[in-house]
Amino acid sequence: MEANHDGKPFIYRSCGPEDTALLAAWLANAAVPGTVIGLDGDLGAGKTAFSQAFAKQLGVRGIVNSPTFTIIKEYEGRLPFYHMDVYRISLEEAEDLGLDEYFYGDGVSLVEWAQIITEMLPKPHLHIFIETTGPDERKITVEGFGDPYIKWCSSLNENGVLHNES
Ligand SMILES: Nc1ncnc2c1ncn2[C@@H]1O[C@H](COP(=O)(O)OP(=O)(O)O)[C@@H](O)[C@H]1O
Ligand SMILES: [Mg+2]
Numbered sequence: 431m432e433a434n435h436d437g438k439p440f441i442y443r444s445c446g447p448e449d450t451a452l453l454a455a456w457l458a459n460a461a462v463p464g465t466v467i468g469l470d471g472d473l474g475a476g477k478t479a480f481s482q483a484f485a486k487q488l489g490v491r492g493i494v495n496s497p498t499f500t501i502i503k504e505y506e507g508r509l510p511f512y513h514m515d516v517y518r519i520s521l522e523e524a525e526d527l528g529l530d531e532y533f534y535g536d537g538v539s540l541v542e543w544a545q546i547i548t549e550m551l552p553k554p555h556l557h558i559f560i561e562t563t564g565p566d567e568r569k570i571t572v573e574g575f576g577d578p579y580i581k582w583c584s585s586l587n588e589n590g591v592l593h594n595e596s
Contacts, residue, residue: 440572440586443563450476450560450568451483456591457556458487460582463509463536466552468544471560476568477542478515480560484540485511496542501527510537517543524550554579 444450457467467484469477478496485494489507497503497515505511512532516524524547532539533552544551554576561569574580585594 437574437580437583440583442570444568444570446566447479450480452591454480454483455487456594458484459594461538465538466533466555468541468551468555468557470545475560475562481513481540512537512539515542516546521547
Protein backbone atom coordinates (compact mmCIF):
# COMPACT_ATOMS: atom_id res chain seq x y z
CA MET A 431 0.00 0.00 0.00
CA GLU A 432 1.29 3.44 -0.83
CA ALA A 433 2.19 5.59 2.14
CA ASN A 434 1.20 8.99 0.79
CA HIS A 435 -2.50 8.41 0.30
CA ASP A 436 -4.85 11.21 1.24
CA GLY A 437 -7.46 10.36 3.81
CA LYS A 438 -8.39 6.92 4.98
CA PRO A 439 -8.40 4.09 2.45
CA PHE A 440 -11.48 1.92 2.13
CA ILE A 441 -10.72 -1.74 2.70
CA TYR A 442 -13.22 -4.08 1.11
CA ARG A 443 -13.40 -7.82 1.60
CA SER A 444 -14.86 -9.43 -1.49
CA CYS A 445 -16.14 -13.01 -1.17
CA GLY A 446 -16.76 -13.52 -4.89
CA PRO A 447 -16.99 -11.76 -8.26
CA GLU A 448 -20.45 -10.45 -7.38
CA ASP A 449 -19.04 -8.58 -4.38
CA THR A 450 -16.32 -7.07 -6.52
CA ALA A 451 -19.03 -6.05 -9.00
CA LEU A 452 -20.90 -4.18 -6.24
CA LEU A 453 -17.85 -2.04 -5.52
CA ALA A 454 -17.28 -1.47 -9.23
CA ALA A 455 -20.93 -0.43 -9.68
CA TRP A 456 -20.72 2.02 -6.78
CA LEU A 457 -17.70 3.66 -8.39
CA ALA A 458 -19.30 3.68 -11.85
CA ASN A 459 -22.25 5.57 -10.37
CA ALA A 460 -19.86 8.08 -8.81
CA ALA A 461 -17.81 8.58 -12.00
CA VAL A 462 -17.76 11.98 -13.69
CA PRO A 463 -15.98 13.24 -16.82
CA GLY A 464 -12.25 12.98 -16.17
CA THR A 465 -12.45 10.27 -13.53
CA VAL A 466 -9.22 8.25 -13.45
CA ILE A 467 -8.97 4.89 -11.69
CA GLY A 468 -5.76 2.86 -11.48
CA LEU A 469 -6.01 -0.88 -10.85
CA ASP A 470 -3.25 -3.12 -9.56
CA GLY A 471 -2.98 -6.71 -8.39
CA ASP A 472 -1.44 -9.95 -9.63
CA LEU A 473 -2.62 -11.80 -12.71
CA GLY A 474 -6.02 -13.27 -11.96
CA ALA A 475 -6.68 -10.93 -9.04
CA GLY A 476 -9.78 -9.53 -10.74
CA LYS A 477 -8.79 -6.28 -12.45
CA THR A 478 -10.62 -7.18 -15.64
CA ALA A 479 -13.57 -8.61 -13.71
CA PHE A 480 -13.77 -5.28 -11.90
CA SER A 481 -13.50 -3.37 -15.19
CA GLN A 482 -16.30 -5.40 -16.78
CA ALA A 483 -18.67 -4.76 -13.89
CA PHE A 484 -17.72 -1.09 -13.91
CA ALA A 485 -18.38 -0.82 -17.66
CA LYS A 486 -21.72 -2.57 -17.34
CA GLN A 487 -22.90 -0.17 -14.66
CA LEU A 488 -21.66 2.74 -16.75
CA GLY A 489 -24.02 1.58 -19.47
CA VAL A 490 -21.49 0.05 -21.85
CA ARG A 491 -23.13 -2.62 -23.99
CA GLY A 492 -21.35 -5.65 -25.37
CA ILE A 493 -18.20 -7.37 -24.30
CA VAL A 494 -15.37 -5.66 -22.45
CA ASN A 495 -12.24 -7.78 -22.80
CA SER A 496 -8.82 -7.23 -21.34
CA PRO A 497 -7.11 -4.80 -23.74
CA THR A 498 -3.70 -6.40 -23.14
CA PHE A 499 -2.75 -6.47 -26.81
CA THR A 500 -4.37 -3.21 -27.84
CA ILE A 501 -3.42 -1.27 -24.67
CA ILE A 502 -6.43 1.06 -25.00
CA LYS A 503 -10.03 0.33 -25.91
CA GLU A 504 -12.76 2.95 -26.07
CA TYR A 505 -16.43 2.31 -25.34
CA GLU A 506 -19.58 4.41 -25.12
CA GLY A 507 -21.70 4.39 -21.99
CA ARG A 508 -23.26 7.11 -19.82
CA LEU A 509 -19.81 8.59 -20.31
CA PRO A 510 -17.06 7.51 -22.71
CA PHE A 511 -15.16 4.63 -21.13
CA TYR A 512 -11.43 4.20 -21.75
CA HIS A 513 -10.15 0.80 -20.71
CA MET A 514 -6.36 0.46 -20.66
CA ASP A 515 -3.98 -2.36 -19.85
CA VAL A 516 -0.32 -1.33 -19.76
CA TYR A 517 1.02 -4.73 -18.66
CA ARG A 518 3.09 -5.23 -21.80
CA ILE A 519 4.66 -1.82 -22.13
CA SER A 520 7.28 0.24 -20.35
CA LEU A 521 6.90 3.72 -18.94
CA GLU A 522 8.90 5.06 -21.91
CA GLU A 523 6.57 3.39 -24.39
CA ALA A 524 3.54 4.65 -22.48
CA GLU A 525 4.81 8.19 -22.76
CA ASP A 526 4.35 7.98 -26.56
CA LEU A 527 0.70 6.92 -26.36
CA GLY A 528 -0.80 10.33 -25.64
CA LEU A 529 -2.62 9.03 -22.58
CA ASP A 530 -3.23 12.58 -21.33
CA GLU A 531 -5.89 12.91 -24.04
CA TYR A 532 -7.80 10.22 -22.19
CA PHE A 533 -6.96 11.18 -18.61
CA TYR A 534 -7.96 14.80 -19.12
CA GLY A 535 -10.81 14.08 -21.56
CA ASP A 536 -14.55 13.78 -21.05
CA GLY A 537 -14.60 10.10 -20.29
CA VAL A 538 -13.65 7.72 -17.51
CA SER A 539 -10.21 6.09 -17.61
CA LEU A 540 -9.61 2.70 -16.00
CA VAL A 541 -6.00 1.52 -16.10
CA GLU A 542 -4.99 -2.08 -15.40
CA TRP A 543 -1.39 -2.39 -14.09
CA ALA A 544 -1.43 1.32 -13.24
CA GLN A 545 1.72 1.06 -11.13
CA ILE A 546 3.78 0.90 -14.32
CA ILE A 547 2.68 4.43 -15.22
CA THR A 548 1.97 5.92 -11.77
CA GLU A 549 3.97 9.05 -12.56
CA MET A 550 1.88 9.66 -15.70
CA LEU A 551 -1.44 9.56 -13.88
CA PRO A 552 -3.10 12.86 -12.98
CA LYS A 553 -2.38 13.68 -9.35
CA PRO A 554 -6.06 13.36 -8.43
CA HIS A 555 -7.01 9.75 -9.04
CA LEU A 556 -8.37 6.68 -7.34
CA HIS A 557 -6.15 3.68 -6.80
CA ILE A 558 -7.47 0.16 -6.32
CA PHE A 559 -5.27 -2.70 -5.20
CA ILE A 560 -6.71 -6.22 -5.37
CA GLU A 561 -5.06 -9.00 -3.37
CA THR A 562 -5.99 -12.65 -3.75
CA THR A 563 -6.66 -14.01 -0.28
CA GLY A 564 -8.47 -17.23 -1.26
CA PRO A 565 -10.01 -18.95 -4.30
CA ASP A 566 -12.89 -16.44 -4.36
CA GLU A 567 -11.78 -14.03 -1.66
CA ARG A 568 -10.11 -10.75 -2.43
CA LYS A 569 -8.89 -7.91 -0.22
CA ILE A 570 -9.50 -4.70 -2.15
CA THR A 571 -7.85 -1.49 -0.98
CA VAL A 572 -9.34 1.71 -2.38
CA GLU A 573 -7.27 4.87 -1.93
CA GLY A 574 -8.19 8.39 -2.91
CA PHE A 575 -5.60 10.91 -4.05
CA GLY A 576 -7.10 14.38 -4.21
CA ASP A 577 -10.74 15.34 -4.77
CA PRO A 578 -13.33 13.94 -5.30
CA TYR A 579 -11.66 10.60 -4.62
CA ILE A 580 -10.99 11.25 -0.93
CA LYS A 581 -14.71 11.94 -0.48
CA TRP A 582 -15.59 8.71 -2.26
CA CYS A 583 -13.43 6.77 0.20
CA SER A 584 -15.02 8.56 3.17
CA SER A 585 -18.46 7.78 1.83
CA LEU A 586 -17.55 4.13 1.26
CA ASN A 587 -16.13 3.90 4.77
CA GLU A 588 -19.29 5.45 6.22
CA ASN A 589 -21.98 3.80 4.11
CA GLY A 590 -20.48 0.79 2.33
CA VAL A 591 -21.07 -0.15 -1.30
CA LEU A 592 -24.85 -0.49 -1.26
CA HIS A 593 -25.76 3.18 -1.09
CA ASN A 594 -24.88 5.03 -4.24
CA GLU A 595 -27.83 4.78 -6.56
CA SER A 596 -27.44 8.24 -8.03
N1 LIG B 1 -13.86 -11.99 -5.37
C1 LIG B 1 -13.52 -11.98 -6.67
N2 LIG B 1 -13.40 -10.81 -7.31
C2 LIG B 1 -13.02 -10.79 -8.61
N3 LIG B 1 -12.77 -11.87 -9.38
C3 LIG B 1 -12.87 -13.07 -8.76
C4 LIG B 1 -13.25 -13.16 -7.40
N4 LIG B 1 -13.27 -14.49 -7.07
C5 LIG B 1 -12.94 -15.17 -8.15
N5 LIG B 1 -12.69 -14.34 -9.18
C6 LIG B 1 -12.28 -14.78 -10.52
O1 LIG B 1 -10.91 -14.45 -10.70
C7 LIG B 1 -10.66 -14.19 -12.08
C8 LIG B 1 -10.06 -12.80 -12.23
O2 LIG B 1 -9.56 -12.70 -13.54
P1 LIG B 1 -9.27 -11.28 -14.21
O3 LIG B 1 -10.35 -10.33 -13.84
O4 LIG B 1 -9.02 -11.53 -15.66
O5 LIG B 1 -7.91 -10.88 -13.45
P2 LIG B 1 -6.82 -9.79 -13.83
O6 LIG B 1 -7.43 -8.85 -14.84
O7 LIG B 1 -6.51 -9.11 -12.52
O8 LIG B 1 -5.64 -10.55 -14.36
C9 LIG B 1 -12.01 -14.30 -12.80
O9 LIG B 1 -12.11 -15.59 -13.37
C10 LIG B 1 -13.01 -14.12 -11.67
O10 LIG B 1 -14.24 -14.77 -11.92
MG1 LIG C 1 -6.73 -8.17 -16.82
